[in-house]
Amino acid sequence: MKKIKDPFGFSKAINYEKLNDPKVLEALSNMFDNKKEKIDFKDLKKNDRIKSNQIGTPITGKLMESPKQGKGLKKVVLIWTNGSEIGMFDEHGSIYANQITEVERDGTWLEVNHG
Numbered sequence: 001m002k003k004i005k006d007p008f009g010f011s012k013a014i015n016y017e018k019l020n021d022p023k024v025l026e027a028l029s030n031m032f033d034n035k036k037e038k039i040d041f042k043d044l045k046k047n048d049r050i051k052s053n054q055i056g057t058p059i060t061g062k063l064m065e066s067p068k069q070g071k072g073l074k075k076v077v078l079i080w081t082n083g084s085e086i087g088m089f090d091e092h093g094s095i096y097a098n099q100i101t102e103v104e105r106d107g108t109w110l111e112v113n114h115g
Contacts, residue, residue: 036102036109036110036111037108037110037111038110038111038112038113039103039105039110039111039112039113040112040113041067041073041097041100041112041113041114042067042068042073044063044066044067044100044103044112045063045066046063046064046065046066047062047063048062048063048103048104048105049061049062049103049104050062050063050079050100050101050102050103050104050112051100051101051102051103051109052079052081052095052099052100052101053099053101054081054095054096054099055083055086055088057086058101058102059081059082059083059085059086060082060085061079061080061081061082062079062080063077063078063079064077064078064079064080064092065077065078067097073097074097075096075097076094076095076096076097077094077095077097077100078092078093078094079092079093079094079095079100080092081093081095097114098114100112
C-alpha cells in the first residue's frame with residue numbers, strides 16, 4: 001500500500017461520510033457558487049457607481065459619461081476613480097471599457113457583461 005504524504009493532516013480533517021450527504025453537498029455548492037447577476041455594458045449610464053481594475057486592484061469609481069455613442073458603444077470611457085481606497089489619488093481619467101468589472105444598482109453589485 002502506498003503511503004499518503006500529508007504533513008499538515010488535511011486527510012484527517014475531512015469527514016468523507018458527510019460528502020455523501022445531499023444537504024452538505026447543496027450547502028457546499030451554494031457556498032462556492034459565484035453566480036452574480038449580470039448587466040450588459042450597453043445598459044450602463046452616466047453617474048453609475050462602478051468597480052474597475054485599471055490599476056490591477058479593483059477600486060470603485062463613477063462613470064463621468066455614458067458608454068453609448070450614437071448607435072454604438074465607446075471603447076474608452078471617462079470615469080472618476082477613488083484611488084484613495086488603496087493609497088493613491090482620487091482623479092478622473094479614461095479607461096478601456098473592458099476594465100469595468102461591476103456596477104452598483106439598487107444597493108447590489110452586478111457583474112458587467114461585455115459580450
